[in-house]
Amino acid sequence: MAIAIGVLLSTPAAVAVPLIGPPATAPAGVGIPAGYAPPAPAYGIGVDPGQVVPLADGTRLTATVRYPTDPVTGQRAAGPFPVIVDYTTYVGLNGVITAAVLGAVRGALDSLGVRLPDELADLNRIAHQGMSTQDELVRRGYIEVIADVRGTGSSTGEWDPASPRDGQDGVELVDWAARLPGSSGAVGMFGYSFPGVSGMLTAERSRPGSPLKAMMMFTVPNDVFKHVASHDGMFSPILLTAIIPAVEFLGVLGPMLNLPLTPQVAVQALFDHLRAALASPDSPLAKLVEGYGNGTYAHKDSWWAARDFGPGLHALVDNDIPTYFVDGIWDLYQDGAFQNYAQLQNLAAGRPQYGPMTAGAPTDPRFQVLMGPWYHVGMGAGPYARLDTDPVTIAWFDHWLKGVDNGIDRPEGTLHVLDQTGAGANTDAYPFGFARPTSLALGPGTLGGSPSGRPDRLTYSPVENVCNRDNFEQWTAGVLQLVLNLFDVNDPCAAGQVGPASGIAYVGEPVAADTLVAGPGAVHAYLRSSAPEAALQAHLDDVAPDGTSAEITGGAQLGTLRTLDEAKTWRTDDGTVYSPEHALSSAAVTPFPPGEIIEVDLRLRPTYYRLLPGHRLRLRLTTGNFPSTLAPLPAIPTLLGSTLDILHDPTHPTTLTIPLHSPS
Numbered sequence: 044m045a046i047a048i049g050v051l052l053s054t055p056a057a058v059a060v061p062l063i064g065p066p067a068t069a070p071a072g073v074g075i076p077a078g079y080a081p082p083a084p085a086y087g088i089g090v091d092p093g094q095v096v097p098l099a100d101g102t103r104l105t106a107t108v109r110y111p112t113d114p115v116t117g118q119r120a121a122g123p124f125p126v127i128v129d130y131t132t133y134v135g136l137n138g139v140i141t142a143a144v145l146g147a148v149r150g151a152l153d154s155l156g157v158r159l160p161d162e163l164a165d166l167n168r169i170a171h172q173g174m175s176t177q178d179e180l181v182r183r184g185y186i187e188v189i190a191d192v193r194g195t196g197s198s199t200g201e202w203d204p205a206s207p208r209d210g211q212d213g214v215e216l217v218d219w220a221a222r223l224p225g226s227s228g229a230v231g232m233f234g235y236s237f238p239g240v241s242g243m244l245t246a247e248r249s250r251p252g253s254p255l256k257a258m259m260m261f262t263v264p265n266d267v268f269k270h271v272a273s274h275d276g277m278f279s280p281i282l283l284t285a286i287i288p289a290v291e292f293l294g295v296l297g298p299m300l301n302l303p304l305t306p307q308v309a310v311q312a313l314f315d316h317l318r319a320a321l322a323s324p325d326s327p328l329a330k331l332v333e334g335y336g337n338g339t340y341a342h343k344d345s346w347w348a349a350r351d352f353g354p355g356l357h358a359l360v361d362n363d364i365p366t367y368f369v370d371g372i373w374d375l376y377q378d379g380a381f382q383n384y385a386q387l388q389n390l391a392a393g394r395p396q397y398g399p400m401t402a403g404a405p406t407d408p409r410f411q412v413l414m415g416p417w418y419h420v421g422m423g424a425g426p427y428a429r430l431d432t433d434p435v436t437i438a439w440f441d442h443w444l445k446g447v448d449n450g451i452d453r454p455e456g457t458l459h460v461l462d463q464t465g466a467g468a469n470t471d472a473y474p475f476g477f478a479r480p481t482s483l484a485l486g487p488g489t490l491g492g493s494p495s496g497r498p499d500r501l502t503y504s505p506v507e508n509v510c511n512r513d514n515f516e517q518w519t520a521g522v523l524q525l526v527l528n529l530f531d532v533n534d535p536c537a538a539g540q541v542g543p544a545s546g547i548a549y550v551g552e553p554v555a556a557d558t559l560v561a562g563p564g565a566v567h568a569y570l571r572s573s574a575p576e577a578a579l580q581a582h583l584d585d586v587a588p589d590g591t592s593a594e595i596t597g598g599a600q601l602g603t604l605r606t607l608d609e610a611k612t613w614r615t616d617d618g619t620v621y622s623p624e625h626a627l628s629s630a631a632v633t634p635f636p637p638g639e640i641i642e643v644d645l646r647l648r649p650t651y652y653r654l655l656p657g658h659r660l661r662l663r664l665t666t667g668n669f670p671s672t673l674a675p676l677p678a679i680p681t682l683l684g685s686t687l688d689i690l691h692d693p694t695h696p697t698t699l700t701i702p703l704h705s706p707s
Contacts (some may be wrong), residue, residue, distance in 0.1 A: 062533050065161070066425030067465030074369075074413040074435045074459040076450035081437040084182035086111035086120055088146065092136060093304030096190060096219050098212055103308050105197040105301055106190035106216075107139045109181050110225060122225035125256075125444035126186045128232045129175030130213055130241040132204075132290050134196040134297040135189035136304075138174030145170060146178060162529045165424040168433060169525070172235045172261060173420060179433045180233075180440065188220045192241055194319060195294055197301035199312045201319035202294065204287075204327055205240050205267050205350045213245025214253070221254035229444045230254040233436070236419065237286075239263035247355030249362045257443035258359075258366040259436050262374050262419055265382035268347035268627070270375070275625050275646055276341050276601025277578065277667070278675050281518045282375060287327045291320050341601065341675040343627040353386060353396070360390045365409035367439045369432055371417030372463075372596075372650055373517045373537075378563075381649050384412040384458065385473045397611040399622075402476025406457045414651060415461035418521020426524070426533040428461040462559070462653040474613065475651075478561040478702035480621040483551060483660070485691040485698065490551035490662055494696035498571070498688040499547045503578065505667035505679065507545030510536040511582075512594045518671035540584070540592045546665035547689065550586065554705065558654040560595060562702040563613070563622040564647035566662070569695035570602065571640050574685035577602030578674040581645055583701070584661040585654055592661065596650040599672045600625075602635040605643045612644075620644045621700045640695060647701065662699050664689060 071077065089112040096104040111120040131138065145167060152159065159167065171178055181187050193212050194202030203209070217230050232255060234242035239260045249255050264270035271282060294316035298309040319326050330346075343351075359366055366387070370380035386396050391407040394400070413435065416427035423432040441447040456469030470477070487496035515536040516524050524534050535541055566581050580599045586592045604627055611624035623644035625631070635641060654660070666687060667673045674682055691697040 062535060062538055063531060065531050066427060066429040069415065069428045069430035069461050069465060070467050073430060073461060073467040073469070075438050076454065079434065079438055079449055081434045082183055084179070085114070086182050086184060087114045087117060088112065088178060088181045089119055090139065092139065093301070095305055095308055096216055098215050102193055102200040102212070103198065104190050104193065104212065104216060105135070105305060105308060105312070106188055107135055108223065109139070109187040109189070111181055111184055111186070119225070123227035124184050124186045124225055125229040125231060125440065126188060126220045126223060126226050127177055127180055127440065128217055128220050128230055129177065129187065129189045129238055130192060130216060130232065130234065130245065131175040131189065131238040132192045132195040132241070133174065133237065134293045134300065135175060135191050136197065136297065136300045138176045138189060141174050142171060142176035142178060161429065162425070162531065165429065165528065166525065168431065169420060169422065169424060172422070175233070175235070175238050177233055177436070179437060183437060185440065186223060186226060188216070188223070190216055191297060194316060195290055196297035197305065197309050197312045199308060199315050201315060201323060202290065202327060205244065207244065207248070207349055209241050210244030210248040213241055214248050217245060217253065217255050228254055229256045231257045231259065231440050231444050233259045234263065235261040236263070240267065243352050246364050246366070247352065247358045249358055249364060251362055253362055255364055257440060258364060259439055260366060261369045261422055262371070262376055263368070263383070264376040264379035265352050265386070267350035268343045270379050272347070273341060273343070273627060274599035274672050276604030276627060277580070277599040277672050278341060279518060279672055280335070281670055282520070283331055287331050291328060294320065335676055341604065342629040344629055352383065356383065356386050356396070357390050359387060363409070365443045367435065368412040369422055369435065370412070370414055371419065371422060372414055372652070373416065373418050373512065373521070375419045375518065375520060377648050380412045380414060381473050384410060388457070399474050399613050400472040402472040404472070406471045408452045408454055408457055411454065411457045411459065413459040416463040418516050418524055421521045421525050421528070424525065425528045425531070427463045428465045428467070430461070460651045462651050464653050466653065474562040474622065474702060475704070478559060478704040480615050480619065480700050481703045482619060482698045482700045484696050485549045485662070485689070488549060490549040490660060490699060494691050494693050496691060498690045501547060501664065501666050501687045501689065503666045503682045503685045503687065505669045505673045507580070507665045507668050508542050509669070510541040511668070512537040513597060513668055513671040538593060544592070544663060546580070546663045549662045551660040553588070553657045553659050554654050556656055556705050558703055558705040560650055560652045560654065560701055561704060563649040564596070564699065564701035565620050565623050566598070566645040566647065566697070566699050567620060568643045568645060568697045569640055569690040570643055571638065571688040571690065572602065572635060572685060573637055574681050575637050576635055576674070576678050576681045577643070577687050578666045578678070578682055579643065579645055579687070580665040580668050580672060581647060582663040582665070583647060584663060585652070586659045586661045588657045595652045596648045598645050598647040600643055600645040601674060601678070602641065602643060603632050605641070606631045606633050607644060619700055621702065622646070640690060
């Protein structure tokens with residue numbers, strides 16, 4: 044089979060991934076040059092804990108420095124070495140302790156000649172990445188700085204999540220790291236999730252000639268509001284409710300861990316953290332309660348606008364900071380890597396930042412992305428396409444920080460993708476140039492025929508069948524699947540539909556050949572609500588010939604926040620919207636008059652998914668998916684008892700528009 048999408052790296056599996064069994068292995072050459080192998084580790088690891096980084100405003104960041112040692116003598120290696128900065132909210136010292144324990148276990152096993160099973164190797168790798176401890180880099184000649192963000196860990200000050208202040212602090216931290224003994228003066232940043240957010244903020248506030256020369260960013264958003272808190276006006280409470288109290292708790296634990304090392308700083312940090320959490324009207328906990336109470340998380344106003352990376356991305360191009368993004372098709376931030384990549388490529392080429400990339404145009408190898416069928420805490424892990432991401436990180440930093448000619452700056456495509464069957468490809472343009480936006484009209488239970496039939500009616504309910512991919516894996520960060528990977532088990536609620544399908548279903552015809560669903564999509568819906576508000580949830584499913592199904596992607600939309608941001612909305616040549624972006628500020632609220640027919644463009648999150656022959660697309664529409672998606676709490680009393688009509692007649696043709704590619 045040949046597919047003109049860049050370089051095809053493997054053919055797909057013949058069947059869907061089973062519930063029990065080892066994951067498919069990703070083909071060689073995804074994300075790195077074909078035939079590349081990282082250099083062997085040459086050093087041991089030494090640790091300098093209890094470092095203090097003084098900032099210009101008097102705040103003090105706590106940090107641990109890890110450095111290469113001579114494997115024979117155990118003494119510090121001379122260098123000079125590039126420095127990797129891991130700028131974390133998750134208590135850097137805790138990560139160092141965890142890394143020491145994991146390293147001791149790994150060392151004992153290596154001495155006995157015991158190779159970790161793939162499943163444990165994945166867990167070990169992901170633990171190091173998430174805890175910001177890059178053993179594989181230190182052992183290959185890098186100094187590592189693991190620093191606590193202001194107001195977290197044992198750093199003094201107040202925590203202001205993902206704030207511009209964090210970025211300015213990061214600039215000072217990078218300058219400090221570049222001057223460390225044994226440093227070559229070149230600095231890279233590694234970040235997984237929140238530490239990646241801190242890295243992006245730092246890069247956006249960099250200056251010409253900055254020591255920051257490269258970044259490796261795992262699972263970071265492009266717009267924190269749109270990719271963390273809001274589903275186009277619908278509220279996504281799980282992550283915020285879990286992460287904010289957790290970081291606040293770690294803000295008490297961190298000073299206690301650091302007390303023997305930096306007693307004065309630790310005491311001041313504990314005082315600052317408690318005062319901020321309990322007394323500050325702008326604390327993250329206060330904002331969480333405020334968001335639940337009055338629905339402010341539904342609106343992208345000034346506080347959230349300051350956490351949109353888009354306006355500052357030009358700094359990465361202007362100041363020459365090559366950045367590699369790794370993310371998952373089912374990550375919390377699945378939009379983020381695609382949007383960061385496309386916007387950086389557009390800026391580098393002098394095109395409008397927020398428009399679609401031009402298919403076939405040259406791309407800048409300084410900005411690359413690897414996307415696979417993974418969840419937030421499982422980059423490169425099963426059950427779909429197993430890939431060791433450490434070689435990608437090593438190759439990237441070796442080239443841009445050490446000048447190693449390993450070919451990663453001459454890739455066969457700068458956009459690297461894997462689908463759920465384990466097949467992969469290297470390509471360039473996003474949206475994918477090989478996939479054509481295709482509009483499929485809804486009918487009475489049908490998808491892809493002529494618009495016809497009477498309206499379908501949904502009665503508002505914030506709950507649907509809770510056993511689904513959104514609730515059990517995507518919006519809970521894939522924690523359950525990471526555990527199940529140890530037993531080669533695919534979470535049943537994510538692998539397929541368990542129990543009755545929720546909502547109203549529209550089913551298409553079977554595809555005759557392998558068909559890729561690749562990129563963002565949209566549902567252009569004609570709606571009529573009995574209330575002055577509407578809540579709409581969409582699921583796009585893959586239905587197998589035997590009737591089993593699995594969710595491909597989805598989206599949600601609050602009716603009163605339907606106004607499009609035309610500068611960021613993508614349309615086909617005939618004006619059809621295939622990637623809507625909405626203006627979500629409080630000023631963009633538009634009335635939804637009861638009884639009137641209103642047009643709404645619901646955004647479907649981007650995907651890269653393969654339909655096998657005989658499989659069908661199914662669009663399901665509901666009104667909420669608690670606990671992963673629900674209307675803002677103030678809107679729920681208005682919605683309770685209401686009905687929502689979905690029209691699909693010739694005058695009101697509700698359509699699904701998705702990018703499809705088939706070799707036939």
